Amino acid sequence: MFSTGFSWNDLLFLLNGAWITLQLTCWAILLGTFAGLVFGLLRALLPRASLPLAWVLDVFRSVPLLIQFVLFNSLKSIVGLNISAFSVGCIVLGVYAAAYFTEIVRGGVLSVPLTLRRASRSLGLSFFQDLRWIVLPMASRVAFPGWLNLVLGVMKDTALVMWIGIVELLRASQTIVTRIQEPLLVLCIAGLIYYVMSLVVARLGARLERRWQEND
Amino acid sequence: MFDYTFQWRATLRALPDMLAGAWVTFETAALSMIFGVLIALALTVMRETRHPLLRGIGNGWVSIARNTPSLFQIYILYFGLGSMGLHVSSWLALLAGITFNNAGYLAENFRGGLKAVPGTQVRAARSLGMSAFQAYRMIIVPQLLRIVFYPLSNQMVWAVLMTSLGVIVGLNNDLTGVTQDYNVKTFRTFEYFTIAAVLYYLIAKAIVATARLMAWRLFRY
Numbered sequence: 001m002f003s004t005g006f007s008w009n010d011l012l013f014l015l016n017g018a019w020i021t022l023q024l025t026c027w028a029i030l031l032g033t034f035a036g037l038v039f040g041l042l043r044a045l046l047p048r049a050s051l052p053l054a055w056v057l058d059v060f061r062s063v064p065l066l067i068q069f070v071l072f073n074s075l076k077s078i079v080g081l082n083i084s085a086f087s088v089g090c091i092v093l094g095v096y097a098a099a100y101f102t103e104i105v106r107g108g109v110l111s112v113p114l115t116l117r118r119a120s121r122s123l124g125l126s127f128f129q130d131l132r133w134i135v136l137p138m139a140s141r142v143a144f145p146g147w148l149n150l151v152l153g154v155m156k157d158t159a160l161v162m163w164i165g166i167v168e169l170l171r172a173s174q175t176i177v178t179r180i181q182e183p184l185l186v187l188c189i190a191g192l193i194y195y196v197m198s199l200v201v202a203r204l205g206a207r208l209e210r211r212w213q214e215n216d
Numbered sequence: 217m218f219d220y221t222f223q224w225r226a227t228l229r230a231l232p233d234m235l236a237g238a239w240v241t242f243e244t245a246a247l248s249m250i251f252g253v254l255i256a257l258a259l260t261v262m263r264e265t266r267h268p269l270l271r272g273i274g275n276g277w278v279s280i281a282r283n284t285p286s287l288f289q290i291y292i293l294y295f296g297l298g299s300m301g302l303h304v305s306s307w308l309a310l311l312a313g314i315t316f317n318n319a320g321y322l323a324e325n326f327r328g329g330l331k332a333v334p335g336t337q338v339r340a341a342r343s344l345g346m347s348a349f350q351a352y353r354m355i356i357v358p359q360l361l362r363i364v365f366y367p368l369s370n371q372m373v374w375a376v377l378m379t380s381l382g383v384i385v386g387l388n389n390d391l392t393g394v395t396q397d398y399n400v401k402t403f404r405t406f407e408y409f410t411i412a413a414v415l416y417y418l419i420a421k422a423i424v425a426t427a428r429l430m431a432w433r434l435f436r437y
Binding site for chain 2: 062063064066067070071073074075078152156157158159160162163174177183184187190191194198199202
């Protein structure tokens with residue numbers, strides 16, 4: 001008969017890890033969305049002046065996330081910042097997300113036809129009114145699928161924080177594996193949890209996208 | 217607050233070893249891309265057929281590859297297969313994991329690219345007397361590869377970045393692995409990983425530049 005050392009407590013432990021994964025994703029996306037929005041608008045509206053910003057953000061996209069974690073973690077110790085590993089994970093993931101989101105926002109803003117913005121300005125809207133009422137609503141519809149992809153990507157990339165010592169879902173499964181020695185079963189359960197989390201986010205996003213499309 | 221002396225001179229002495237590691241990294245990524253493209257083409261065709269089993273396998277592969285972390289996929293191959301008595305080396309597990317991941321992502325790109333190839337092209341090819349396989353090989357795939365060329369180069373950069381995960385399953389001859397080896401010997405974490413980061417950046421830029429050059433040479437007309 002099929003017997004296993006996997007107990008309910010282990011499942012709770014895994015779910016705890018999943019909760020950490022979700023928290024990390026949430027904070028990183030919050031940070032990334034905010035920073036990415038600002039940077040993306042800068043990149044789209046002042047392309048020349050913000051060129052150095054693009055170079056800096058490009059570095060975050062061309063260096064492996066694992067190395068960014070290690071680097072920032074050691075930098076933290078060198079400088080003497082006293083923050084937890086969890087915060088380090090959030091910050092690195094947040095900057096990483098911001099680097100990607102900047103390009104998404106930039107693409108979204110540039111997809112709004114210039115004639116439309118001229119029309120709104122000639123109707124008497126100020127620069128910021130035009131940005132707020134014309135550009136952002138249209139750009140957000142273009143950028144949303146990209147943003148959703150980014151959320152899913154960041155959720156999967158949180159698995160790498162195990163390297164700096166945070167017990168999230170994958171690390172939790174690793175801990176259980178070392179105890180009960182049934183890697184295939186435990187890893188499959190962990191994978192299933194990841195799969196379900198991704199699927200739920202993707203479904204919610206698709207629903208929101210449909211709701212937005214109604215008025216267009 | 218800041219009482220740390222950087223030791224770059226000693227670190228730079230490790231550069232030849234790290235460059236050798238960078239070559240392994242590049243090789244692994246390139247191999248995984250070659251296999252990934254081949255598998256992705258097969259998956260794309262499988263997802264287009266009406267056969268339910270083939271469709272199921274294709275869709276299942278793509279959705280698992282895209283909805284779970286690549287590190288998890290490498291873990292399954294390394295620890296999971298090990299528990300079934302199939303012991304694979306960490307390099308093989310890494311290569312297989314990245315290939316699995318690449319194939320999933322590329323298959324999705326290819327599906328988009330396939331939609332962009334006009335349906336009339338197939339019909340024209342078939343009416344010229346080509347078999348279905350010939351039409352795919354000589355008409356569809358060349359056009360498809362041209363459409364997905366930039367996503368492909370992007371995925372190559374991704375593959376290079378993903379090879380850094382090998383160190384978690386104990387690979388010690390790729391760039392991250394070599395760096396980690398030096399790191400545990402000397403505890404000069406920041407210096408060694410900075411050099412690794414620079415090397416990764418250069419590899420990524422080299423790939424992007426090569427892709428630009430190739431696109432310029434290949435797609436001139």
